[in-house]
Amino acid sequence: MKLPTLREVGTEAKLLLIGIPVFIWTMIPIYHMFLFAISPKEDAFSGKLWPDHPTLHNFHIVFYQEHYFLRDFWIQFWNSTVIALAAGALTLFIATAAAFSISRLKVPGGRWVMNLALFTYFIPAAFLAVPMYRTMGNYGLLNNHWSLILAMVTIASPYAIWVLKQASDKLPVELDEAAVMDGATTLQLFRLVYVPLMMPSLVAIGTYAVLLAWNEYLYAFLLLSKDTDITLPVALGNFLAADDSPWELLMTTGFIYALPPAAVYYAFKRYMVGGLTAGAVKS
């Protein structure tokens, strides 16, 4: 084994001098959340770095809905799940159809539609929320899950169309020509050639839309209000309504709520990094 030179040790030390603060900065709010989740109330409020009596009791209270703020936990979890999956599926359908039409079928005016979608993508989300709230009221959709699903589809599909169009522009035209020569109809072309080839991007976009909808707070809290209709993030925000909020339970619920998206993100990271970040900003 070769001993490291002094210079190599110096470089490594400098890197550690950056790496350790980065690690601490990144982990503090997440660790703090985890710490509260495993602490009884007295320990949580004492500011210790590790509880004297770590416990899973908070999880028990959440799962068995044994607190006033948590009495609808499971139905809210279910609401979040259904809305996220529905928004993901609908976005995927709408965006794949649009990207196929614009990129492969070269439909007249396709470029124009792409620009409209991009325009939507660049409207700050909180600005669109104000008129969107009123619009959903006019459509009679307030307090209906469809209002949040459709709002999420509206926000997710522009980026979805753009990424899918970029990806499908890279597929060789010869594939389509060959399929058409063999007598494939447009639908067969879509189903048998386009979708299989686009699979990695479709996984990335589906994941993107599901996570977007699962994580959404602002639109959810504007559009849904009944305790049995709201999603988990809105329920978390409602904890703040009381002065003596049970913060250890709030953090436990938040921890449970944060686990699925983190797991999905890491499970699909390979697709996400390739499919999304490369397309996110073209250099």
Add this chain to the structure above:
Amino acid sequence: MAITLSGSDTIPAPPLSARLTTQQVWGILLLVPYLLVFLAFVVYPVGYGLWLARNPANYVALYNDPIFARAAVNTLIFLVIGINVKMLIALFLSGFFAQQRPWIKWLSVIFILPWAVPSIPTILSVRFMLNPEWGMVNHFIFSLTGDDGPNWLNDPTVALTMAIAVHIWKSLPFWTLILLTGRLAIPQDLYEASEVDGASPWQKFRFITWPSMQMLYVTCTLLSMIWTLGDFNSVYLLTGGGPADLTHVLSTLGIRYLRLDQLSLAMASIVCAIPFVLPLMYFMMKRLSR
């Protein structure tokens, strides 16, 4: 038209043109779902909102509302300071994460966590950490100095700074990753050649890294400005706009008016931002629609 088609294509003309029309019909049909969403949930709300904000009296009311002026200034601080600090750190860290070490690879997996987890629980976690009586930060300050720490979220300047910090915490990983992608795309032999010429690390950055990344960096900064304008959570969940409505930004102010049932005032406050947002949107569309 027919001449150019037959010139580039060997397929006989009649079946091709027939195929083309069915294709076009399908093409239009497949665009319909998105166009419906666009009309119902973008065109109609935006048009309706602008129509609501048409009354000049709204702008007089905004002008006379000190909260609006404060929110406008806060938004500017948030954008100018928050985003530039964030992008500079992201640029710096992209160089750090470009180093090939197993432990840095592991750190990059952890580093992405703030972006991968939802912002609501983590922002609330920070909120409690800053609680003056029971929060971990003041416990820590007390154990170090024996003095009580500040009441973090009760001072508008400190509270806004904390909101900016939360925003940076959340979105730094994303921009670092984007800039890292840009950095890794720079051909390695440029660095090798400069090494031979005895270039210092600063010279390598100045004459190789920065010139190939500056366009990406500017694009990221502008895109981040648009997204930050729409960032509601960092301020709302940390400070709620308080104390005394002094830490609002435009995104939380619009929602505040909305909750007070002053929809036309909410729209007017957004309309005031349009002159600043439109050039950004125009630039980004130009960049991305190539």
